Amino acid sequence: MGSEQAGTAAKQTATYTYGHTPAVVAVHAARSATREAAFFLPHLQPGMRLLDVGCGPGTITVGLAAAVAPAEVVGVDVAESVLEQGRSLAREEHVPNVRFQQGSALTLPFEADSFDAVFSHTLLEHVADPAAVLREARRVLRPGGVIGVRDCDWESGIFWPADPDLDLAAQLYARVWAHNGGHPTCGRRLRALLQESGFRRVATSASFRWDGSQDGSASGSRAFGELLAHRLLLPNLAGPIVESGWADDATLRRVSGSCARWSQHPDALCAMTMVEAVGWSD
Template sequence: MDRKSETATYSHGHHASVLRSHTWRTALNSAAYLLPHLTPNMTILDIGCGPGTITVDLASYVPHGHITGLERVGDVLTQARALTKDKKVTNIDFVEGDANALDYADGTFDIVVCHQVLQHVQDPVGVLKEMRRVARVGGIVAARESDYESFVWYPDVEGMKEWRSLYLKLAKWNGGEPNAGRMVHAWARKAGFEVGGIKSSSSTWCYSTREEIAWWSGLWAERIEASSFAKTAVDGKLATSADLERIAEAWQKWGEQEDAWFSVLHGEVICRKEN
């Protein structure tokens, strides 16, 4: 097998503001579409697990099975392993690896899942093919991807649309596809899954309470100026430092609005490996 490696760049990076967002994620708020398909003895591979909060949660759904969290950036796994120890979860391990070339034999896992990974890779169909390869016959490949052009917010504070426009440009500059949510079912077909074996759905994150709004606006305001998003935008001449400052201020202003509300749309697929 040809050994491929990832050539796209993760647009968000792993700044503290990004990891705050990732550690909020749970199996219930980020993988609810998959939960009805889990049974206690299953083996699961979670691709792009990051700090491991979804992975650790999923472990509780397979108490007699095992889950492996795989992450390309090994440094983040320190946090994942610390969480595992804190939660006293034993049916879990974390490994460093590239989803383009998984170090597992064909048919190793009952479930292979990823969350907001395919939108950041150069070859999402190729990654899905690898996920399919290491899933057993009769097993499941599952993916959930956000769709940036479908994000909705209120009120329409000046500068917020500029943020989305910049994000779309930057994500594609890095080699990704920010509107992956609407495409993931088509990618699954190209990866070899039969139409009848693909179940598509969608779901959202919705931020509406004062606490949620403050958290969401605050982490994005910080991310715009302090994460690798900022460096890429400036180095790629997609925006100036002044542009980033203005966009960060827009996020802060939006977060101060009494009626602020934000919805993040995701496309999801459950793909059954039939042969």
């Protein structure tokens, strides 16, 4: 049984595997609309009211606000703790047309037909029922509105130099993620999910993340290795791994050390497919 199936059988309600530790939120806060929402920007125009669901610390949300100004952008996340970062960023960058509101993607605190566009980046892969989130997004979208979603396909990860401990770390990570009710290979299901949620016209594309080549350094790959090393030892990951007998404490510490060493290798390179989908509500 694949990790996805095991997870689906195990849980109906997802636990957010990443958590909101400063190291995790810092990775999300390094994201931007120009990179992570590049596939969606051509579908936006000034004056479109937009909702960003599962917006996290809001760096993408604030970038989207520039694309649709003067219309309002609302960032929603279930975790109030990350929203304050988005509010601070909007103040620092003098972006007046964005606000952040606590709320659940499953019961959005908005009326039907109240947005022209909905965006969601790496949220669906963390919820137990991604189609329910998409149906709720469709409810708040006006007829003819557009949705853009982007999620990873964890099993598409490639790593160099080869290291069996890094492979094991990635497998253990996906196992906990699925055990928590999430979907590590959500990316490949995006067209199906959008269609089953009532978006009849769906366009898909794919890009990559983590490869650090854009700035001429291995920074993205380094961040991946460091984050994996860090996360594996956190109680929300180490707990289920050890309790389920997937690895013992000593193995986890060794694997985490290998990930940290790998992240410092001058040749370190890792890339992972991100699937992108745009759907229209009609």
